[in-house]
Amino acid sequence: MKMIIAIMNSDDAPVVIQNLMKQNFSVTKLSSTGGFLRSGNVTVLIGVDESKVQEVIDIVAKYSKSRKQLIPSSFEAGACFDPSVPIEVTVGGATIFVVDVDRFEKV
Numbered sequence: 001m002k003m004i005i006a007i008m009n010s011d012d013a014p015v016v017i018q019n020l021m022k023q024n025f026s027v028t029k030l031s032s033t034g035g036f037l038r039s040g041n042v043t044v045l046i047g048v049d050e051s052k053v054q055e056v057i058d059i060v061a062k063y064s065k066s067r068k069q070l071i072p073s074s075f076e077a078g079a080c081f082d083p084s085v086p087i088e089v090t091v092g093g094a095t096i097f098v099v100d101v102d103r104f105e106k107v
Contacts, residue, residue: 001101004046004056007032008094012064013042016094019059020046053098066093 008016013029020027028045046056070086 010040
């Protein structure tokens with residue numbers, strides 16, 4: 001058995017979770033914060049048989065695409081940037097960890 005931990009943008013999470021559940025995967029959603037923009041993320045936990053790992057990764061990848069976003073340059077840029085010029089950063093996508101599960105019990 002494997003535990004998949006997928007961290008994604010909170011804007012992408014509803015459609016990812018909906019499509020995982022549509023394929024009968026049980027999902028646990030945790031709100032989290034992090035990344036460059038310190039924006040809201042969602043961490044999704046999915047326990048699956050090893051044969052289903054790639055299917056889960058494919059669903060997460062399909063529905064959590066990265067995209068460009070403009071932020072004020074004063075956000076984290078420091079003194080060497082003109083604050084009137086926005087900076088384009090990449091947001092979205094997902095970070096996925098696949099971990100072995102030594103033991104699983106439903107009590």
